[in-house]
Amino acid sequence: MQELLVADSFRVRMNPATGEAEVRGAGLHLARFLSSAQAAASEQPGGVLTREDTAAFLNEAISSVADYGEGWPRFELWLTDTGALRLSLQLRPLPALGKTVQLVSVGTLALQHPQRKGPNIARLATENRSVGGESVLTDGRGMVSEGATTSLVWWHDDSHGPARGGVSACTERVPSVTEALLARGPLSFAGEALHSESLAIEQLQNCEVWAVNALHGIRVAASLDSHPLREPNLPRLLRFQAQLDDQWEPLREAQLQDW
Secondary structure, three states, X not given: OOEEEXXXXXXXXXXXXXXXXXXXXXXXXXXXXXXXXXXXXXXXOOOOOOHHHHHHHHHHHHHHHHHHOOEOOEEEEEEOOOOOEEEEEEOOOOOXXXXXXXXXXXXXXXXXXXOOXXXXXXXXXXXXXXXXXXXXXXXXXXXXXXXXXXXXXXXXXXXXXXXXXXXXXXXXXXXXXXXXXXXXXXXXXXXXXXXXXOOEHHHHOOOEEEEEEOOOEEEEEEEEOOEEOOOOOHHHHHHHHHHHHOOEEEHHHOOOOOO
């Protein structure tokens, strides 16, 4: 039976003016897959996957993805039933996009390589179907870690001072490309920075919360465990959505970027 070791998916749009395939943070997605694939391959007895092999696969895959056009492709690294490593590409149509999401806390889950996207996709998808929303995972201390398919961004609004944005300080989670794009953008240097912090589920219920990923971009979390969350600060939400939309880049021109 095959085992999915690494995966990386992202949304592709066609630029209405140029007709080119574009991806937000394309270089970061390429770098995340490359580094994760190399790390996973090094753990397999007899598994051979050079950096050059992976780079050659990505170059060919980029061309196929760009030719396919709008969609939701996925790069994959599989461990076959014979113990060999296999790189593959899934070309998938773009699913329906959403603007809001319901969050449901599910506690701490024992995941394989929680900092790597791929090994836990099937299990987390089952978890989401079970709860009927986006599962929110906590770390071993009970602090918020991430959503099953998203990174979480939250805002502590203080009437006595500027709003403070937060993301999980947990390191045992998948590094989010979308979170990185939001954290590194100009708004983060203009008084709306995102700070790493530890937050309990009960504290998160008092915040404005966004669930962010490469497919949907920013979705506003309407509730957490059926508890209504704060309405979004619309001007701030629109500013960050605009910042994220400034990150579309031609896929064929994408270069590996350091995290």
